[in-house]
Amino acid sequence: MKTVTIILPAYNEESSFELLKERMGEVLKQNPDYNWEFLLVNDGSSDHTLQQMMRLHREDLHYNYLDLSRNYGKEIAMMAGFDYAKGDAVIVMDADMQHPIDVIPEMLQYWEQGYDDVYATRQDSKESWLKRKTSHWYYEVLQSVTKVPIQKDTGDFRLLDRSCVEALKQMRETERNTKGMYSWIGFRKKGIGYKQLERQTGESKWSTRALMHLALNGIMSYTTAPLRLASVLGLIVSFAAFLYLIYIIVITNLYGEPVQGYPTMMVTILFLGGIQLLSLGILGEYVAKIFNEVKGRPGYFLNSYNGERNHVAKN
């Protein structure tokens, strides 16, 4: 029998556990041809999420749990999940149960047909118009600067074959944009549609600021295109300045006009200053990334695996 692991990253989700247990029970019942592992990842919750995980693990050996040493964010929580998942395939799902389990049999079916990455695409998002639009534009921008195809309206809800998991495990960057990484590793992909459910309990952990950070990080960790933008801007400005120089030489020689002073000077200086700062900023963002990666720190530390301290993942 093949083993399938469901990775469930959870940050302050204590109120979701009743529903989670119920839904995972249904998964077991609906798909008896597989060995199931439910890998709960506690991402440094400050509520009773960990206690809930311990209880589930005690009551039912399908459940394993990882307890991270602090809150690292969902991307890193998933990375820890990949490290410890035992399955021949892995499904990543939100612990708030916004992802419908009815899609799972279809995912398994495609997996059996030989697809390595079966990703679920949101069909009718309940997000606000603005959020939907910005997300749409973001994908457009990201896609326009890279050759690797990116799946639209796709989150982390997907089934990954062991080969994909092993590939992701080798990518140890700590500032992660997992969405970009799924595309980057390639393998045989298949998209299926699903309707995102309403969050039942608790609240979304993503503030607008965190989303902005994720978005910027996505572009920066995916491509070096912004650096090229700086060079292109520099080129355009120099060219414009050169034209202006010729214009001034001609004007002064033909008409003997006195040099126009303050306004043109001010505009030029401010404009140039702006572009220089922008380019410096872009450069700085990448240097900061290099700084963070070059330290070569592990992505996360564990308090325990199933209550066991100093556990080392063996697969």
Ligand code: UDP
């Ligand atoms: N999450 C996490 N660490 C964090 C933030 C979120 O592990 O720092 C988990 C969270 O518990 C949930 C999933 O990531 O299972 C998605 O988070 P959320 O529901 O807040 O995001 P949304 O559905 O609003 O995009």
Ligand code: MG
């Ligand atoms: Mg959610």
